[in-house]
Amino acid sequence: MTEATIRDVAARARVSVASVSRALNGLNNVRGDTRDRILAAAEELGYVPHAGARSLSLARAHSIGVVLPDLHGEFFSECVRGMDREASRRGYLLLLSNMHDESDRAMKALRAMRGRVDGLLVMAPHVAPELLKEALSPALPAVLINCRQATPTRPSLRIDNHAGAEAVVRHLVASGRKRIVHLAGPEGNVDARERAEGYCRSLEALLPGTAPVILPGDFNESAGDAAARRILAGEIACDAVFAANDMMALGCLHRLREAGIAIPETIAIAGFDDVPLARYLGLTTVQVRIAELGTRAVARLLDQLEGKMQGNEEVLLTPELVLRGTTATNSQI
Amino acid sequence: MTEATIRDVAARARVSVASVSRALNGLNNVRGDTRDRILAAAEELGYVPHAGARSLSLARAHSIGVVLPDLHGEFFSECVRGMDREASRRGYLLLLSNMHDESDRAMKALRAMRGRVDGLLVMAPHVAPELLKEALSPALPAVLINCRQATPTRPSLRIDNHAGAEAVVRHLVASGRKRIVHLAGPEGNVDARERAEGYCRSLEALLPGTAPVILPGDFNESAGDAAARRILAGEIACDAVFAANDMMALGCLHRLREAGIAIPETIAIAGFDDVPLARYLGLTTVQVRIAELGTRAVARLLDQLEGKMQGNEEVLLTPELVLRGTTATNSQI
DNA sequence: GCACGCTATGTAACCGGTTACGGTTTGCCG
DNA sequence: CGGCAAACCGTAACCGGTTACATAGCGTGC
Structure with missing residues (x-):
């Protein structure tokens, strides 16, 4: 049960392969009745062109x-x-x-x-x-x-990660937050790096003198969870967390809420990406289309x-x- | 700047294309020094075989x-x-x-x-x-x-949608629910149909005499929202909603919670699929791997x-x- | 030294399409 | 009806690989 080739169609329509190719590709230099015969033959054989062969000769x-x-x-x-x-x-x-x-x-x-x-x-x-x-x-x-x-x-x-990060920090500062920590993405990832840079620059611009605090992360929710634990343990003092992506923000949010921390009253949280999940959970974030x-x-x-x-x-x-x-x-x- | 072909490699290594093909495919019938010359030539030209051509002749x-x-x-x-x-x-x-x-x-x-x-x-x-x-x-x-x-x-x-649906209904009945409604998926979708069937059968088996109630849906969260509105309007009386997928369950959950309904006390909700979201929102569901x-x-x-x-x-x-x-x-x- | 077998290599056909080129029909005109 | 152009169609080369088959080269045993 092997597929029909263009030669099979040609044989059945009693024409050459060239004509079959022309007819099937809609070129106009084929007589009407020939075209019909070819199309009929193709139909009867259930012919479907072999895309691999086609792309080889077309170089496309x-x-x-x-x-x-x-x-x-x-x-x-x-x-x-x-x-x-x-x-x-x-x-x-x-x-x-x-x-x-x-x-x-x-x-x-x-x-x-x-x-x-x-x-x-x-x-x-x-x-x-x-x-x-x-x-x-x-x-x-x-x-x-x-x-x-x-x-x-x-x-x-x-x-534009810089712009996104800046928007977040600006918003947090405008709503009165003073101690904003950043939960970073994996090292070596440009997006992560740029978001961290944006955070640092905006902090410098908007809250001059405040030292940036960057927690390591890897874009997974577990990193958010880990960060939350450190916050809960009193290791880190903050009133806002800006995570480099939504999954980490959600991991953090979940853990903090579970521990009874009032969000956003005590600690505000923002993410980056706007995954659909974020909307459900009411997470402030940066929408990347x-x-x-x-x-x-x-x-x-x-x-x-x-x-x-x-x-x-x-x-x-x-x-x-x-x-x-x-x-x-x-x-x- | 066109890519090197096997013939280019052959020319540079001063052998035939057959030998190049053999050498690159690791056949053993090529003399050591010839193989080395070929590999070197391929390397120098940055030769990468053309997968399209390869698959045409291999029929793979x-x-x-x-x-x-x-x-x-x-x-x-x-x-x-x-x-x-x-x-x-x-x-x-x-x-x-x-x-x-x-x-x-x-x-x-x-x-x-x-x-x-x-x-x-x-x-x-x-x-x-x-x-x-x-x-x-x-x-x-x-x-x-x-x-x-x-x-x-x-x-x-x-x-196994039947088994999944049955497990949900069994659980709901076991926890004392009497009026379980089903929020169905799109018509013509097998999964949706089987889940509805499983719901009906289990209801019949576990709460004989109870008429099944099936609300139409389409697997989108808006359908869950719509169902919730009907429940809130008093149009449908129930103490549990079994949605044919998680997204609808979440839409329903969200709307009911917003309206102040106690979940699960007043109404229990279950879904199907176990999307990651479900874990976050504490949704009971059927885990499909x-x-x-x-x-x-x-x-x-x-x-x-x-x-x-x-x-x-x-x-x-x-x-x-x-x-x-x-x-x-x-x-x- | 020769026939033989075995290995390494080359030649060319093939996979299934497209298309340049040349040949045959057809149509149209004088 | 002859001649010519245009329309139609077929042959064969080509895309870039693989591989059957033919051939060349080599060592071996006699």
């Missing part, structure tokens, strides 16, 4: 490779969702692969894309610029998402592929502060 | 197509995560595509996979069996996930591809009841 795979870090949860799904929307709209499929932490596996994943895709979407906030550059073939167009780059040699999209990030990355890549050339600039997406219960100002209570 | 694409409904959130990401784990472990990539609601687009998506993948993973709880069967080429192996099938002609994986579902589906497909033949049986994954605060029994308060 009509699919794009997506290499993401091993992330889970809403961030991943929203991102892929946004990518898929734009890709399928423009007739492309997504070939997915994880950017594993071990760099050799990551390299392998990138190599495996060769000859299958027309371009690459790479999100690798944790990968060193030179490694990344080395792993990407210069012949394959790529759009970088949240990546560090030594010099901007590729088009890229980034979240994740799906849009995906959509725009695909659009950028396909524009480049289709010759609507663009430069290698880095596009910054400005996130928006979303105020919710975990930082409600006193006047709102 | 080393990737599998994943066709999922337009779902978002944790369910999607966990599922893909599980699939990717097993696939990448065994050297396969995932080609992703959405199973759109309009059936012609869904058909197109399936056709587009031809010649790109070695097999298909299809999750289509909302598609009619005959349509699905028609859309799947008999020549392409496929594993169905949560699909309806007239007669089991394909290997498939399913959640989503990532495992994905992993096993891939394993099943690859086993089939690699000749470890199996039948077309349907494998049922039995979910587990997770008790949390929204149904805490009175004695626990």
